[in-house]
Each structure stands twice: as structure tokens, then as C-alpha cells.
Amino acid sequence: MEAIINDIGFIIGTTLMYSTPLMFTSLGGVITERSGVVNIGLEGMMFFGAFVAATVAYYTQNPWLGFLCAGLGGAFLGLLHAIACVSFAAEQIVSGIAINFLGPGLALFLSRLFFDGATQTLTIPNKIPLPLHFLFGEGKLFKSAGFMDLVFNRFATVYLAFLLVLLVWFVLYKTKVGMRVQAVGEHPEAADTLGISVYRIRYGAVIMSGFFAGLGGASMSIAVVSRFSNTLISGHGFIALAAMIFGKWKPQGAMLACLLFGGAKGFEIFLGAKGVPVSSSLLAMLPYILTIIVLVGIVGKTTPPAAIGKIFDKSGK
């Protein structure tokens, strides 16, 4: 009995851990797309963020500094995307693709520079801490390797991700700024006629999405694992994008979708750990297959923000 409960705890725990990077990135997707700008560059931003986090954390030995810098790195790519799409009315998909080349390209270039020609960083000395660690172990509140430990003894990024879902939800639906973001994504001309700067709101939203995607990458490279490598992100940014759509462009929906995808990953690891006689390569495909199934079958009709992907151009007036 206890073994089963612990197994469940293990699955929940790994689900949480693997959902976290997706959640950060997916929230970034929600923010930008609600403002009307498509950002398929999340993958590249996440990739770059993962690299920056590991590098800064390696050299400064401070994971939080790495975490913050990853956000800034992502925000930098977000700024480029905003300049292209908002100021220069570039095709948003094309700009996103460019970001997806630029992010990894930049990361690998810098990686070779900082780590002796290697396309991965060295192992960081300190990972993101486990904030509730003091509760678990011999003579503490909960014993180690029990259910509570497996579920709740998680990196700070896990808790942060959930807090951020709450925060984004609150800002989007309960504040002035959030209402303006939504208005700009639904009907930019209407916002414009009321004296709201569509450009400014979109810049802010796209840069924020880069920041969040950078954090998503960081929570992969300095929490889930302890180094950056060039296969670390491999599509997580796209899964986060899918989660955002599956979650109907809502922060809470995106969170649930990320938990679902993270759950697939957790299950994969669980089966692997149990030594189930299925090729690990096949198991590793589980989250991706789930993404396709979910997007094809279950999502059905969703209504994206009305002005999504459309160019807003005021020039010449």
C-alpha cells in the first residue's frame, strides 16, 4: 500500500517538476498572444534563457542571479521580436522562426566562447534551492522519500510558477493594464481611438513573454538539471505554445495543460524507473504524441484573441 502511495507521490512530484518550465513559458505565451502578437519564438527564448541561467549560475555560483539573467536574456530576444513585429510590422511567424534560430545560435556561440569550445556548460555548483527541505528527513515533520517528501520537497521554481499563474491571472482580469492588454489583442483600433498606445502595450507584452520564456529555460537548466546542453530544451517551447492554445489563451487553462504535458513526462520517467520493458526512446515520445493528440482531437473550437497575428499600423495618418 505504502509503495503505491509513494509511486503516486513520485509521479506527482516529477509531474510538477517537469510542468514548471512549461508553465513559465506558456504564461509568457498567454501574455503576448492576448495582446495580439503571435510568438512562436518561445522555443528560442527558452533555449537562450537556459543557457544564460547555467552560465551565470556557474560563474557567480548564485542560482538566483542566473535565474534573473535568464529572464533578461529572454526579454532581450522578446525585444527583438517586438521591434520586428510591432514597429516594423513584420510577419509574426517569420520573426518567430528567426528567433528560434537566433536563440540557440547565440547560446551555442557564447557557450563555445565561455566553455572552451563545448556546446554545453559545466555543472553548476548550486541549483535553485528546495524551500521546504527543512521539513523532511530524520526527526523532522515528514520522513524522507515518503509521499509528502516526493510531492512537496520541490525546487523554489515550482512554487514560483504557481504563484505566477495566480499573478498573471490577476493582472490580466482584475487590473487596468490587463484590461488594456486584452483590448489591444481583441480590437487594437478601438484601443487606439481611446488614446491607448497599442505599440506600447504590445512591446510590454512581447518583452514580458520573452522574460517568462527565459525563466522557463532557467527552471530547466538550473533546477530540473544542473547544466545547460544543446538538447536540453528540444521542443519544450513548442509544447508550452501548444499548452497555451490548449488552455484557450487563459493563464489557468495554460497551467492545466502544462500539468497534463508534464504528467506525460512524469509517467514516462516513472515507467523508465520501474524498468518497464519498453524502449526509453518510445517512452520519451509520450509528451510529444500527447501534444499532437490533444491539439488535433480534444481542443475543438477555441476562440483566439480577435486581432491575433494582425498587423496594426498607424503610420501615415
Place this chain on the structure above:
Amino acid sequence: MTAIDFSQKTVEMINVVKKFGDFVANDGINLTVHKGEVHALLGENGAGKTTLVNCLYGLYHPTAGTIRINGRELNVTDPNVAIQNGIGMVHQHFMLVEPFTVTQNIILGRETTKLMGILDLSAAEKKVAEISERYGLAINPRDKIEDISVGSQQRVEILKALYRGAEILILDEPTAVLTPPEIQELVMIIRNLTQEGKSIIIITHKLHEIKQVADYCTIIRRGKYIDTVEVDTVTEQELASMMVGREVSFAVEKKPQKRGPKILTIDNLVVEDNRGIQALKGLSLELHKGEILGVAGVDGNGQSELIEALTGLRTVRSGKILLHNKEITGALPKQIIDGYNIRTIPEDRQKRGLVLEFDVAENLVLETYHKKPFSWRGVLNHPEIYQYADDSAKEFDIRPANPYLTAKSLSGGNQQKVIIAREVGNDPEVLIASQPTRGLDVGAIEYVHAALVEQRDRGKAVLLVSFELDEVINVSDRIAVIFEGKIVGTMAAEGVDENEIGLMMAGGTS
């Protein structure tokens, strides 16, 4: 009718010029509005009315000219400046965020907040309800925009301006989207507003509305300022002439009819609508060469289904359609167009009449592109196509006469001319015209009517379907009244009793 305070000029636009590139949309326009005045802006589609008010509202920056608000010169750099100076605008295309509530839309950009930018919706709702009541707008602050009628949406737009303390309210073609009872409500609201000392600028090209609500009227023609007149001192006829720049005849000029033999017979036609309910319940009609047969009726009595059945777009359940006594029931659209030479001016010019993204030339050859000389073995011959389009544009007075412009960029009247050029240009045996003048200004309406009459004078048959009784009576030789999917009466148009037809259209017996 209202108490205008002539000592207070709220708006003065002096010699305003607005260019888009080389194109001059406004060429020295003057406009003066006083407190408590309703001032109409009259002009054909594309005359530059919207451009002018956009300059006033700060959406466009005038190339030259002066704007004074309440006597003070003002540089309206953006809508915020306009709003701060008491200018509000209801746009031709509503500026409402569909998934938002009424209140959210109204406060957007001027949100009521508690600390730290957190919205205070209930305070806003109270204020919105207050204003709504004061001006008799009957708006529920909590309704979602996507759930309310177009008329209500327009009142939300008015509320939006009033919420921002508008003293000068611009209404850009407010009646274009309204039903007749809604228009009457709007007139009442406008009266309430002027009573409170607001100034109103109303754009329209419907002359009787100007006569009904406006005190003064400024006429613009192709970007140029023509005149400002006191509405009570001019007739609708005079307004129309000033707007179009020539004498406009409301009456359609027709030669005596030379009626030919029967060409199209519709016998006991039964057709279902999209929900599977019978829309035509045994409709019979006969159309002769050299006549215009007008189908009069209230919208939704089977007119659309009749046209779709005739053009091969809708399955005929039973009954027959005969052309020259040969049955053509169930023919495909292409057969009807190419084989039988029956052409149609469709009801919805933007959805069915044109490919908006195509240019004028491509739209003109939509039905003939596959034939010589426009194509040869499947390859389009562009020089021929554009040459033909150039000629058509001149012949049918399509403005601007540039075959490379997309259909989307033309005004409604000129879009309709493209369709007429295509359909009439192919010399049809039968021309079907469904609501051919909907949304057009008087100049364009006159043009369309003349085109229909010309077909008839050339001995061709014309079937005209319209919800405007005046139009049917003026243009047709014979009138058939449609009610609930049947023809309930046919009569000669000359000397017809309008009341009698009206009664038949409403299902009364005569």
C-alpha cells in the same frame, strides 16, 4: 427646432487639407458648429467626410488648416487631446471589444481603479447606469457586447463618449446599420443631447434624415468644400444636386416600354432555406423581354432563396424554371452564366459579388477569364485583361479608373459599378438584380437605375428584387408582390397605389 447658442462656436475647422500621399482627401474644408446645434456632413461615398472628422478627433493629422475648439486653437495630435477637449466620436465601424462588457468598453482608457491599478468595476457600472438613464439610452452596464443588438452597441458608443464628458459628439453614418425604429430612437437621443447643450456632427448621405434632425448642413464633394446651408431653407433635391454636382433625378427616366415575348417562366417553385423550412411555397412568375419586373416585399419572404434558385445556388425541391420554354431547372451556376447567359447582381456585393482581395481587372473577368482573348490554353493574357478593364472602367465610370486597385479599396458605389460592368458588359439575356442599390448614395443609385433601364430598352429582361418599395415602383414596368414564399399579386407599375402594395407586402388582402 433646438435652442442653438450662436454666441458659442464649439467647433471651427478652417481650410482643412488632408493628403494621403498624392491623393487629396480633404481640400480646404470649412466647418463651424455652435453649441446645441446638429450639423450634418453630406457627401457621396468617398467624398472625405470620415477623413475630416478623423482629423477633428486626432486620428489623422491634417496636412494644413486650423482647428479651433470653443474658440481656442488646438493641435489635435491624438484622440486623447480630442477627448480632453470634450470631443467624442462614434465611428462608422464600431470600436467595441466584443468579449468585454458594456462597462469595460466604456471605461477602457479611463479606468476607474482602486489602489495599484486594480479595477473598480462596480463604481464604473453605477456611473454608466446613471448616464444611460439621464439620456434615455436603455443600456445594461453588465451586458456583453457580443450579446446585444447593433442598435444597443451604437448607444454604448454614445455612452462611451458621454462618459468622457463629451460636449461635441461626432456620429459617422450612425443610421447605416439601424432599422427604421432604431433610427427613430436615435433621433430622440440626439434631441435629448442638444437639449443639454451638446453639439452634434452627424454624417449621412440619406437626405430625409438630414431634413429630420439637422439644423445646418455642410456639403463636401470629392474632397472639396461646397457650401454650408440652413437645412430648413433647402429641399432634398437641392441638397442632392450640391452633393453630386449635377441635377439628380429621383424619378427614373424611362422611354415607353416595348414589351417582347416571354423569356423566363417560373412555375410553382418550391425551395427550402438553410434550416430546411420551405422558403418558396409554389412561386410562379413570368418575365418578358424588354421589361423590368420588380419583386416587392419585406425582407425574409423568400427573396434570397428565389435568387439562389434562379442562379443555381440552391436546390429546387419541386417546380420548374423555363428559359424560352426550355426547362433549365437544376442547372449548375456555370451553365446558367455561360450557357444561358443569365447574369446576376448579387445581394451582398462584398461576399458574393466581388473577390475583395482581387484587383478591379481580375474582378471584371471573373466569369470570362477562361475564354479568349483573356486566356489561351490555360494561361492568362494579362495585357488583354487590363486593356479590357481600362476600357470598362471608362465606359462604366468606375472611380478611380485604375484596374490595378483591389476591389476592397473602392467605395461601395464603385464596387457596385464593377459588378454592373461585369454582368451587363456580357450582354445578358436576363439580368437579375438583387438589392442593387443597398447602402449607395443618390448619385450611385441613379447610375444603377439607369443601367437597369438601359438593359430593358435594349430589349433584355430584368428581374429586380428590392426591399425599397419606392425603388420597385420607380424602376419597374410590372410589380410582383412576394409574401411568405408566394407571389400574392402582380400589377403594372404605372399609376399603382403605394398603400395597396404596402398592404399586400404585409400579408393583407387587397
